[in-house]
Amino acid sequence: MTHQVLARKWRPRDFESLVGQDHVVRALSHALATNRLHHAYLFTGTRGVGKTTIARILAKALNCETGVGPHPCGVCGACTGIDAGRFVDCIELDAASNRGVDEMTQLLENAVYAPTAGRYKVYVIDEVHMLSTHAFNAMLKTLEEPPPHVVFVLATTDPQRVPVTVLSRCLQFNLKNMPPASIAAHLATVLSAEGVDHDSAALDRIARAAAGSMRDALSLLDQAIAFGGGEVREPAVREMLGVVDAAWLVRILDALVAGDGRELIALADEMLSGNAPFERTLADLAAMLQRIALAQIGAIGDADDPATLQRLAAAMAPEDLQVWYQIVIHGARDLPLAPDAHAGFTMVLLRLLAFRPDDGAAAAPATRARAASARPKAAPAERADGSGGGASTGRAAPGPAALRAAIAPCSSAATQPAQTSEPARTGARFDGDWPALAARLQLGGLVQQFMHQSELISADGLRFRVRVPIRPLSEPSTVNRVRAALAAHFGAPVRLEVEVGPVRGATAAAASAREHADRQAQAQAAIEADPFVRALIEDFDGSIVPGSVRPVERRDTTSGDEQ
Numbered sequence: 001m002t003h004q005v006l007a008r009k010w011r012p013r014d015f016e017s018l019v020g021q022d023h024v025v026r027a028l029s030h031a032l033a034t035n036r037l038h039h040a041y042l043f044t045g046t047r048g049v050g051k052t053t054i055a056r057i058l059a060k061a062l063n064c065e066t067g068v069g070p071h072p073c074g075v076c077g078a079c080t081g082i083d084a085g086r087f088v089d090c091i092e093l094d095a096a097s098n099r100g101v102d103e104m105t106q107l108l109e110n111a112v113y114a115p116t117a118g119r120y121k122v123y124v125i126d127e128v129h130m131l132s133t134h135a136f137n138a139m140l141k142t143l144e145e146p147p148p149h150v151v152f153v154l155a156t157t158d159p160q161r162v163p164v165t166v167l168s169r170c171l172q173f174n175l176k177n178m179p180p181a182s183i184a185a186h187l188a189t190v191l192s193a194e195g196v197d198h199d200s201a202a203l204d205r206i207a208r209a210a211a212g213s214m215r216d217a218l219s220l221l222d223q224a225i226a227f228g229g230g231e232v233r234e235p236a237v238r239e240m241l242g243v244v245d246a247a248w249l250v251r252i253l254d255a256l257v258a259g260d261g262r263e264l265i266a267l268a269d270e271m272l273s274g275n276a277p278f279e280r281t282l283a284d285l286a287a288m289l290q291r292i293a294l295a296q297i298g299a300i301g302d303a304d305d306p307a308t309l310q311r312l313a314a315a316m317a318p319e320d321l322q323v324w325y326q327i328v329i330h331g332a333r334d335l336p337l338a339p340d341a342h343a344g345f346t347m348v349l350l351r352l353l354a355f356r357p358d359d360g361a362a363a364a365p366a367t368r369a370r371a372a373s374a375r376p377k378a379a380p381a382e383r384a385d386g387s388g389g390g391a392s393t394g395r396a397a398p399g400p401a402a403l404r405a406a407i408a409p410c411s412s413a414a415t416q417p418a419q420t421s422e423p424a425r426t427g428a429r430f431d432g433d434w435p436a437l438a439a440r441l442q443l444g445g446l447v448q449q450f451m452h453q454s455e456l457i458s459a460d461g462l463r464f465r466v467r468v469p470i471r472p473l474s475e476p477s478t479v480n481r482v483r484a485a486l487a488a489h490f491g492a493p494v495r496l497e498v499e500v501g502p503v504r505g506a507t508a509a510a511a512s513a514r515e516h517a518d519r520q521a522q523a524q525a526a527i528e529a530d531p532f533v534r535a536l537i538e539d540f541d542g543s544i545v546p547g548s549v550r551p552v553e554r555r556d557t558t559s560g561d562e563q
């Protein structure tokens, strides 16, 4: 698949080019330089932080023909063989794969035999916690009395599930999630070397979306290059990731602080025509409220725009902020149930306005004074003017505590009717063909990527469990958009649970690849069977150049006019 191209091409091949795992590199380099090697290492950490990459570099360091050391040459037979995954004494197993239990056990039992080509037999076992009991026992036998020529390099995302008998015999390293700044810097290096135009704001966005995984960052970068037509610019990346322009959020909060309902509605309309992703806007609004809350207690962090954050922090009462945060979170959750995203979004904005604690009511005097002084512009009359019926609800509420209590039943009541009426409202039915559904939905960006790369695990009515191969596709913002698209398609609320893991081929992407391969094979067979072509081959001692046969685009299914 194309999205793996950069990740594979830019996989570090030596310790020097490895980003962000200095503590591990230092320890391993020292052990290699002083020849104090352990016979079993365990690398833990989330996906894509470099566990198996380090394992391969270690395998090269042990088997390089120039000698054991922290700087494998990278060009000898052993180094290139290990890089290409075909070195006989570097045995890579993925315990999460479907590989047979017997085969794995057999490979592990072979550890006692001396290496054939290299100095060390290096076993690299990824997702080791998934090994079968048999395979674990076979490995333990070797771990208990390790032959001097065997080194185990185990990797796992879930060390809790590795048996303690194995853990106790391993030297353990915890690989860190990479900070966004390191990821962005590395992406810049990659793009400069690849000659791809980019701006740093775009790379910052990708780095943050990758959540610590360099592999995911490179996958997203590949998609961004395709999405942006060969360059990586911030507006296109923002659109691809469904990120909201921070200026919208600031304007929403300013209008809210001013109690300006008309401005809020105008903003929602403007965002509709600007094609803003409403679900994502609410998620980002919640994130921004959280940053403002932190700013109120003096923790600014590395904000993009600290001055604006400070200004909003000073303009909001902490109690208001807590209530608003709750409303936004609940609003985002309920958005798929709204008639449409714009309507749902507008209602959330109006609810934010409606549930402002009233200055004149039963709030504690200190709170009232602070709130009043913090919001000079917010007079009750002004709000009633701007927000219609909503403001009167707000005025009836006595204070923040009562408000918080009032909001929970309010929003759960909103979800109730939709849940009970679900079967009755079901329009289209799901026929069990997830790849076909993916092809039918007209989507773009990450939502389309999600549908094409995901695999259905189970479906029960409109409750779906799916697996996606890379974590960015499982981000709540993406999942919410997919859920909304499915709900729109079926005309009813859907439940969608997403897990990250290897997909086994029942995806739309794999189906279209298979279809292409089938048509290629048919075309090849048709050419080879064609009497005219056969005559040519026989008369002129010719042959068909492999790969030169291309199926023509199918015009209808019965014509059989492929050649």
Ligand SMILES: [Zn+2]
Pocket (backbone or CB within 6 Å): 063, 064, 065, 066, 072, 073, 074, 075, 076, 077, 078, 079, 080
């Ligand atoms: Zn070498």
